[in-house]
Amino acid sequence: MAIYHVLLHLVPLAAAIVVITLNWTKYFIGPTFSYSTTLQFVAKLHEILMQASISEVLLYVIRAQVVEDYIPLGALLAASQNPSISYLWSLEYWSILHSRVFSGRAKATFVILIPLFIVMMVTVGPSSAVLMIPNPNLLRTINSITSNGISYEEIAPPQVGAPYDFTV
Secondary structure: OHHHHHHHHHHHHHHHHHHHHHHHOOOOOOOOOOOHHHHHHHHHHHHHHHHHHHHHHHHHHHHHHHHHOOOOHHHHOOOOOOOOHHHHHOHHHHHHHOOOOOOHHHHHHHHHHHHHHHHHHHHHHHHHHHHOOOOOOHHHHHHHHHOOOOOHHHHOOOOOOOOOOOOO
16 A cells, blocks of 8 residues: 555656756757657646645645644645645644644654645746747757858857858
8 A cells, every 4th residue: 555655656756866867968859849748748747746745745744733733724625725825824824833732842743744745846837848848959959050161160160259160
């Protein structure tokens, strides 16, 4: 049963590792890339999976606190309100801060983790979308041009204003 909880985290983690590896190795897709709308859907799917993973961690913290001791009702709503920044100034969140049933350690855990998870869930969508945008680098362009018989010095002269013949 525990393997199902791990799978929820492994799928978005594996997708993030694959995309980051492709960006770090500067894998060149090609000069014309026609799958940009597909990448937008993949980025949105990746965002949803990452948010589900973060929410599951928050639900685990809430479940552990429910089993261990009492919990304010405002803390129970944290998982459903997690992607919303407005939860931080809601009465539910402030009930966690002013609750008498929370011990110091549990209160500190919720006060630190909930804003951290909200920031993570808000930023994971744009960062995933930006990471999946194929970006042609100058180095790859220069390598493809120099293989066509044009030298690097002709493309980027070492001195500005130096007389070079740019006939191709």
